[in-house]
Amino acid sequence: MSIGKVGIVFFSKNGATKQVAETIAEGINTQQPNSVLLVEVLSSEVVEGRYDNDDKLKSLDNCDAIIFGSPTYMGSPAAQFKSFMDASSDSYCKKAWRNKLAAGFTTGGSLNGEQQQTLLSFFTLACQHGMIWAGLDISKHIDDLGLNRTGSSIGLVASEDETTDSTNSHINSNDLQTAFYFGQRIASLVKRT
Ligand SMILES: Cc1cc2nc3c(=O)[nH]c(=O)nc-3n(C[C@H](O)[C@H](O)[C@H](O)COP(=O)(O)O)c2cc1C
DSSP: OOOOOOEEEOOOOSHHHHHHHHHHHHHHHHHHHHHEEEEEEEEGGTTTTEEEEEHHHHGGGOOEEEEEEEETTTTEOOOHHHHHHTTTTTHHHTTTTTOOEEEEEEEETTSSSSSHHHHHHHHHHHHHHTTOOOOOOTTTTSSSOOTTTTTTTTSEEEEEETOOOOOBBBBBBBHHHHHHHHHHHHHHHHHHO
C-alpha cells in the first residue's frame, strides 16, 4: 500500500499551536513514518493582508489529507491563518484539494474561548474545497481512553494550562495526548482511502 501524505498547515505566534501540530505529526508517524508535511504559515508571509507563499500553498496539492490549525483569536482563526485560507481560493478554482481528507485543530487560552467557531471556519473551508471532513471520534461518554477532555467532536480543541504566561504557551497534557491520538486517527483514515 502506498503511503498517504498528510499536510499539517498551521500558524503559531507563541508556540502552543506548533506544539499541537508536532504532536499530531508524531501520532501520524507511528502509523505511517515519514508521511507528514508540516507547513508553518509565518506572519512575514502576509504582505498587505494577503498570504504570499505560493510554494507552501502548492505543496499541499500533493497531500492526501490536510489538517488545518490555528490559535483562536477573538473567536475565529488568527488573521495570519485567515489570509492563508483566503489564498487557498486558487486551489479551490483548480479543485486541487477536492476529495482529500480534511481535519482541524485549534488552541485557546480558555477552556471555552469559542474555539468551536475556529473549527467551524475550517469545516466550511474544507466543504468549499470539496474535501471530506474527519472529526474527533472519542469522548468520555463512548470510551474509556480518558482523552478529549474538552469534549469537541468537530476537531481538536486544545487549551493552555492555567500556569501559562503569554510569551511561553503550554498546552494541557490531556489535550496533547488527544492530539497524538488524533494524528493516529487521521493516518488510519488516509490508509483506507
Ligand atoms: C489577539 C488574541 C486573541 C485571542 N482570542 C482568544 C479567544 O477568542 N479564545 C481563546 O480561548 N483564546 C484566545 N486567545 C489566546 C490564544 O488563542 C492562545 O494563547 C493560543 O494558545 C496561542 O497560540 P500560539 O502559542 O500558537 O500563538 C487570544 C490571543 C490573542 C493574542
